[in-house]
Amino acid sequence: MVVLHDRFRVSQRRACRLTGQHRNTQRRPVPLSDIEDQKLRRRIRELARRHVRWGRRLVDRRLRLDGWSVNHKRVQRIWREEGLQxxxxxxxxxSRPTGGGMELLRSEYPHHV
Known part of the structure; x- marks a missing residue:
């Protein structure tokens, strides 16, 4: 469709009619490229590997501090898909008392020990 429009200088209406596509399909915004998605996944895995005790919330905060503008639900979805936890x-x-043979204190009445 874009080739017809650019190469043969045909209008958008005519190019869509020739290819059999609806014109609205040409006006939708382009989805985030796979390259950006792969970069984000790689960064999330790297943070999860480096900071083992961090969960997805801390990783989300760190991504925002690093300059990523990413939705927390998207981070959660990627976190789940990557199998991270x-x-x-x-x-x-x-703790047991030292000496081994000594007995632990037992309560004789409520709130004793």
Whole structure:
């Protein structure tokens, strides 16, 4: 369609009629290029790899600080598609008294220990 319009200097109406396309299909904005999308995905993976404890919200904030104007829902969608996730919080083991053989204190009544 664009080739006909530029090369043969045909009007948009005529070029659309010759190709059998509706004119509205030529007026839609061009979607974000795949190159930009790949750059964003690469940057999200890089941040997730470098900062393992960060979730998608912190990555979204860092992208904004770096100058990316990206919607938080888009970051969430890419995060999910890439299979990224935060590690589960570490559980701390209960500390035991030193000496090994000593018993732990037991409560004898409510609010004792």
């Amino acid at each position: 935060r590690p589960l919080p570490r559980r701390r083991k209960r």
